[in-house]
Amino acid sequence: MKLLIIEDEPEMLENMRQTLERQHYIVETATDYSAALHKIGVYDYDCILLDITLPDGNGLELLKTLKASGKDEGVIIVSAKDSLDDKLAGLNLGADDYLPKPFHMSELHARVKAVLRRRHFDGNPHISIGNVSIFPETREVMVENQPLVLNRKEYDILMYLITNKKRLVTKTALAEHVWGDHIDQADSFDFIYSQIKNLRKKLEHATITIEAVYGVGYKLEVIS
Amino acid sequence: MKLLIIEDEPEMLENMRQTLERQHYIVETATDYSAALHKIGVYDYDCILLDITLPDGNGLELLKTLKASGKDEGVIIVSAKDSLDDKLAGLNLGADDYLPKPFHMSELHARVKAVLRRRHFDGNPHISIGNVSIFPETREVMVENQPLVLNRKEYDILMYLITNKKRLVTKTALAEHVWGDHIDQADSFDFIYSQIKNLRKKLEHATITIEAVYGVGYKLEVIS
DNA sequence: CTTACTATTGAAAACTATAATCATTTAGGA
DNA sequence: TCCTAAATGATTATAGTTTTCAATAGTAAG
Numbered sequence: 339m340k341l342l343i344i345e346d347e348p349e350m351l352e353n354m355r356q357t358l359e360r361q362h363y364i365v366e367t368a369t370d371y372s373a374a375l376h377k378i379g380v381y382d383y384d385c386i387l388l389d390i391t392l393p394d395g396n397g398l399e400l401l402k403t404l405k406a407s408g409k410d411e412g413v414i415i416v417s418a419k420d421s422l423d424d425k426l427a428g429l430n431l432g433a434d435d436y437l438p439k440p441f442h443m444s445e446l447h448a449r450v451k452a453v454l455r456r457r458h459f460d461g462n463p464h465i466s467i468g469n470v471s472i473f474p475e476t477r478e479v480m481v482e483n484q485p486l487v488l489n490r491k492e493y494d495i496l497m498y499l500i501t502n503k504k505r506l507v508t509k510t511a512l513a514e515h516v517w518g519d520h521i522d523q524a525d526s527f528d529f530i531y532s533q534i535k536n537l538r539k540k541l542e543h544a545t546i547t548i549e550a551v552y553g554v555g556y557k558l559e560v561i562s
Numbered sequence: 563m564k565l566l567i568i569e570d571e572p573e574m575l576e577n578m579r580q581t582l583e584r585q586h587y588i589v590e591t592a593t594d595y596s597a598a599l600h601k602i603g604v605y606d607y608d609c610i611l612l613d614i615t616l617p618d619g620n621g622l623e624l625l626k627t628l629k630a631s632g633k634d635e636g637v638i639i640v641s642a643k644d645s646l647d648d649k650l651a652g653l654n655l656g657a658d659d660y661l662p663k664p665f666h667m668s669e670l671h672a673r674v675k676a677v678l679r680r681r682h683f684d685g686n687p688h689i690s691i692g693n694v695s696i697f698p699e700t701r702e703v704m705v706e707n708q709p710l711v712l713n714r715k716e717y718d719i720l721m722y723l724i725t726n727k728k729r730l731v732t733k734t735a736l737a738e739h740v741w742g743d744h745i746d747q748a749d750s751f752d753f754i755y756s757q758i759k760n761l762r763k764k765l766e767h768a769t770i771t772i773e774a775v776y777g778v779g780y781k782l783e784v785i786s
Numbered sequence: 787c788t789t790a791c792t793a794t795t796g797a798a799a800a801c802t803a804t805a806a807t808c809a810t811t812t813a814g815g816a
Numbered sequence: 817t818c819c820t821a822a823a824t825g826a827t828t829a830t831a832g833t834t835t836t837c838a839a840t841a842g843t844a845a846g
Contacts, residue, residue, distance in 0.1 A: 552842090
């Protein structure tokens, strides 16, 4: 799961990044309006943490632009001023949650988790597809009620494919979401091939399969 | 957490062992009545999985002996015949649960977890002591609502100390429960010292402390 | 059918995290 | 005081994960 933190105070930013990276999210950051706008245009995220007061613009504007462009990532507004007006404005513009500063880092994590869960699997504590069940809370995976041990990257890949099931996932999108954007202009996709291979092997007894789409990427299908 | 599986069918035994070891339990085994009796006499376990029909005796007898000796480990009876009589007899003798064969391995794990939880923290999904909270489901630990990252051994040690809080825990008992009995005649406790040191460091901001009891072991205390 | 590119695979290498060991210092109890 | 236990920092070993590499197989287009 990939998050974008838009926040200009360096210390706060570092704090948030650390907290969330420790929970295995891919975290990217932007420290001003224009950088944020650029990142949002180029990549896509599962959830965006948006500080309202930015040096070169207002976060609510950014949110408006974002929603207008038809993107539908989750958005949590982070704001120094706990004003009811801002809160309402934000939620009206389509934000998923509003978090007034100062807040506990554990609170941050809880909110992010809640937003991701609401978006991807409407509050359900586990996702089932074919004979595979996934428990995001514990990152456990079961096939036919037998536990299946996946390591971090394998789990992240499977999760990303599942949240996009039956849709085509380009290799670039996959790389971005699982590895982060430093992988951008990768000259080879060997690392993806390798992980996909291992994942497929582990999913031998599952009724889902990862299909290659020649020249583009992968698609997750349910075997019937 | 240390388990003892008493079971004479090799295949079943291997299955059970694998399932439980994969969940990071320390697993020991006995394949007949007398071996089981011996192990129970010498070591102590957090939960015992007891097959009723053994080549050289009846599991219920073993259970009776066990309870008579004042030991209080959790016991789950595993039985081929799903007879109501056996079940009642077992539960009357103080077993915690009854699992008729055949069963799913995931069921096994669930039952063990349930028994351990019931014994140590009667059904509570998390344990709190001082400003430390532990979530056994996810093996996560929080201090003052900040996540604290422990690795496997550190977590196991903390957990064992907490389930015996304010009681003296000998180094031998600790070694047995966290490492298993191959450590028995260890000539040095360096590995314990080392882990304790790291654990203490991580618990710096916690209001619990691990006190050494000279020549014997450790005791967990709450700072007030 | 041939060619150029893409995907799959197994194995090796690099990297990371964890755990155990060792050498040294500090402290406890008789 | 002396002997042993415990604590500590640094080092080494081990295990697990991820990436790279080289060889092979498959696909689409000319």
